[in-house]
Amino acid sequence: MRMEAVTQEYIRAFRSAVQQSTRIAVVGHTHPDGDALGSCTAMSLWLAGQGKEVTCLFPDTPADNLLFILSPEVKYLCFDADASAAQEAVQACDLLIQLDCNHFSRTEGLEPSLKASTARKILIDHHLNPDRDSFDVVFSTPDISSASELLYWVLKAAEGDTLGPLGLGMTIGTALMAGMTTDTNNFANSVFPSTFQMASELIAAGVNRDALLQQLYNSYRENRVRLMGYMQYEGLKVLPEGAAYMILTKEIMDRFDLREGESEGLVNVPLTIGTVKLSVLLKEDDGHFRVSVRSKKGTSAQQLAVRFFHGGGHENAAGGKLFIGTDIVDADAAETYVMNALKTFLA
Ligand SMILES: [Mn+2]
Structure with a gap:
């Protein structure tokens, strides 16, 4: 990390905004991943420790396998489960802190109330643009x-150097470690010297990484492992241009009784092939496909997502959508679309 992202000036503004507020809404993105859940949970716990009334908001309910990241001490509201309560929490807050989410549009149903809110707003994020x-x-x-x-570096700066990592508390540290571990795919990508420093400080402070890894990577259902095998054997298509794609249809998800979050990591698998530099996973949803894109260094997953899938994200990990009815005539046309997009992009 370049430390200019966390300047003393910004930290002063952050602290005074927190001090001057009483009711705070902490907001994460749609289909919250480990990083959204970890950062929003840690932020909420820290603010509660400052004596603030905090509500943590997500556009939709987190996947079962990530629920362990949530804290029983935090009040969560999900727009898909209780839209009016979520909207009221936004209206009632005098400070709004959005994490892991570069734009209101990634908050889906929460977007109108966030836009209308006159509360002071803070963004803590690592996406492009x-x-x-x-x-x-x-x-x-x-x-x-x-x-x-x-958020770890922001909180450390806000707490002052004298406190050290234990000052952040064990639960906050565990939530931050969970978010960092899932976003780096367990230290496989987007890892910087500052990342190891954070991990080192948190482990020294007593965060139990073994227990965390057990919950993140060794607690899946059998169905998930069989689905991963099926998709790699039957579903994987590799193009000579150096790209690969897989299409996870509703029919396949039903057959394997797949739940939200259980295809996590599948899109990374084709990148283990030497010749593949770009991998796309399409996952059928209502009226559209959810699109995940991953790339090796030197190829931009983000540009592919922007140009062909109404999306964006990070240079080597991005996402978007493919709309049935506008981008493609029906679900069966998805394969031709993604194949042409990949060939055009890599030409
Ligand atoms: Mn993230």
Whole structure:
């Protein structure tokens, strides 16, 4: 990380915004991943420790396998489960802190109330092209592993150097470690010297990484492992241009009784092939496909997502959508679309 993302000036503005507020809404992105859940949970716990009334908001309910990251001490509201309560929490807050999410549009149903909110707004994020105009204080750099890591450095700076990592508390540290670990795919990508420093400090402070890895990577259901095998054997298509794609249809998901979050990591697998530099996973949803893109260094997953899938994200890990009815006539046309997009992009 370049430390200019966390300047003393921004930290002063962050601290005074927190001090002057009473009710705070902490907001993460749609289909919250480990980093969104970890960073928002840690932020909420820290604010509660400052005596603030905090509500943690997500556009939709987190996947079962990530629920362990949530804290029983935090009040969570999900727009898909209780839209009016979530909207009321946004309306009632006098400070809004958005994490791991560069733009209101990635908050889906929460977007109108966030836009309408007159509360002071803080952004803590590591995606490209943050919407700076919508926020009063912006902590942003793509040169970091995760929003969780960025929040770690923000909180350390806000707490003052004398406190050290234990000052952040064990639960906060565990949530941040969970977010960083999932976003780096367990130290496989987007890892910087600052990332190892954070991990080292948190382990020294007593965060149990073994227990965390057990919950993150060794607690899946059998169905998930069989689905991963099926997709690699039957579903994987490799193009001579150096790309690969897989299409996870509703029919396949039903057959394997796949739940939200259980295809996590599948999109990374084709990149283990020497010739593949770009991997795309399409996952059928209502009226559209959710698109995940991963790339090796030197190829931009982000550009592919922007040009062909109404999306964005990070240089080597991005996402978007493919709309049935507008981008493609029906679900069966998805394969031709993705194949042509990859061939055009790599030509
Ligand atoms: Mn993230």
